[in-house]
Amino acid sequence: MAKEEKQSPLAKLGLNTPADLALHLPIRYEDETELFDIGSAISKHSQFSVQTQGRVIDSQVTFRPKRQLIIKIADENDELILRFIHFYPSQQKQMAVGLFLRVRGEIRHGFYGPEMVHPAVKVSMPEAPLPNQLTPVYSTVAGVSQTLIRKAIEKGLSDSRTNSFLREIIPMQWFNQPKYDVLKGLPSLEIAIRTLHQPLASEHKESLLDRTHLAWRRVQFEELLAQQVSLQQAHVERRKRLAPILQSPKNGYVQKLLNKLPFELTAAQAKVWQEIAHDLSQPFPMNRLLQGDVGSGKTAVAALAAACALDNGYQVALMAPTEILAEQHFQKLVPWFEEMNLSIGWLTGSLKAKAKREVQEQIMSGALQLVIGTHALIQEGVSFAKLGLAIIDEQHRFGVLQRLQLYSKNGDQAIYAHQLMMTATPIPRTLAMTYYADLEVSVIDQLPPGRSPIITRLIKNTRRLEVVDGIRRELLKGRQAYWVCPIIEESEALQLKTAIETYEQLTTELPQYQVGLIHGKLPAVEKSRIMQSFKSGEIQMLVSTTVIEVGVDVPNATLMVIEHAERFGYAQIHQLRGRVGRGSEQSVCLLMYAEPLSMAAKERLQNLRESNDGFIIAERDLELRGPGELLGAKQSGETMLRFVDLIRDAWLVEIAKDFAHDLLQNDPKIAHDHVQRWLGVRAELLKS
Structure with a gap:
């Protein structure tokens, strides 16, 4: 059997053609275009990444509090410590006493004075010229260095095939139409790509970093346009298929x-x-x-x-x-x-x-x-x-x-x-x-008459006994309740253990009521039997994992406790609390949380308490998780939009949608060529 060919380092990143290299755009930039003496760097740039230089005057490995490499550099007036907690012997040689170093990083005040921890280091000469471009940093994998990627991209950009790939497909007059006024001033695709790979020091750094620079806008628009054209083509293709004409007779x-x-x-x-x-x-x-x-x-x-x-x-x-x-x-x-x-x-x-x-x-x-x-x-x-x-x-x-x-x-x-x-x-x-x-x-967009909005309350887990008393009062009225156990990501077995423990506790605390337990490990027949018992009222209190997240409809259930609610996402809590409030009685969802809460968890729980509107919750979820998880696309491995952020660039989607429609109506050949450049065979997937 023939040996498998060893994959090249760049192939590990999917960079097989000049086009792949051209579209492997930087994730951020390092600014090596400015240089400060050590004193200025310390006084003016203590909270930012800054570049300075000096000669090594001391180099030693210390062992307190743990092994680390301490380098001291100095210029004519000041000194700066470089501290490395993880290092190789080769780095000690690279920074030996007497060598001149150019270093870049954040300066902070450490135990021995101003210091940089794990700065970027280059052996240099005092008068070495500064680059006139920002230094791009690319996403990579183990074994593929930034230097290798930069050289490959530089070579790829000079390849004639890249020029062919980046040629202007859409005539400029399309961008100059009054209805697309916001697109005026966008650079050509080739200039945009070259700018993003090799930005001059004079370019606006913040807009490059937050991806609002005109060069980014051109790339984002091109990508969105390809997707919109492809989806609209799929829409047209679907209308060419045959389907049964279904109309209902009067007494059918x-x-x-x-x-x-x-x-x-x-x-x-x-x-x-x-x-x-x-x-x-x-x-x-x-x-x-x-x-x-x-x-x-x-x-x-x-x-x-x-x-x-x-x-x-x-x-x-x-x-x-x-x-x-x-x-x-x-x-x-x-x-x-x-x-x-x-x-x-x-x-x-x-x-x-x-x-x-x-x-x-x-x-x-x-x-x-x-x-x-x-x-x-x-x-x-x-x-x-x-x-x-x-x-x-x-x-x-x-x-x-x-x-x-x-x-x-x-x-x-x-x-x-x-x-x-x-x-x-x-x-x-x-x-x-x-x-x-x-x-x-x-x-x-409306609930059936007689339904009251669900009241959502936040409650600390230290008040668990009060919560159980509240459940008791609700059950006494002939109502039913859910207790949803926390998500424990590390272990399904642990989650099940927690559910069983909660079930046993509530069985003891509510002896006059029938408590049920349902979880994902139960056979389907058993799950069905328990749900039927809960629906019929034989079980008054149901302890559950998230298997009841969707579809369970018990109008008599008016109270839900979600334990460790801080571990759940927006959509999960919104779906779970939708299991109550399905009858005419007022329903309550208690989000029981443990302190300390992270800022994100605090904000999430506050938003859920304040809103029952699924669309508001969905927007928050999109901000938090991104489109891949919401669509189930991360599991499928399908590549999402690479350069577009749907929160930041939402305004551009509408424009791309209209532009795609006009392009398909007036010049379908251009539309086809544009989709082929960006999506290739993936365009067919969107038609499924």
């Missing part, structure tokens, strides 16, 4: 369901249903995202969409990320559709092989009209006879690349299913515009 399943529902649709639900009904009546596949805060009634709207497909003789698949959530949908939809003579099936990974095979056969034959389950619905071996609609709940949990290609065959023609995606985690507007631009978006 849709009307029967509306008569059966135990409530009137809210104005927001009715509006959203009209949007979905319009999409279903089109000859191309719907691709709609239904957003609604926890408890806003998304399931009822999804059920109406399902009824419309069933009215037309098509099958419907409803997919949820967990068995608990899938079962909640099953238990809610079956009573709504009973007496309509429909066959409803259930398919999850935990079904025994024989039962799973039977369900798959019924799906394939068309005997099952409505199938509810987990991702087992899209695994190998599942083939629908006549799928008309796929409903995907909490779709972001399946990852951004798992938008489904669900279709059946009519002769040689592929007939694509309509898709309705639902989420109770509202997607911030900038995120929707940049990653869901090929989706239509509907929002249910």
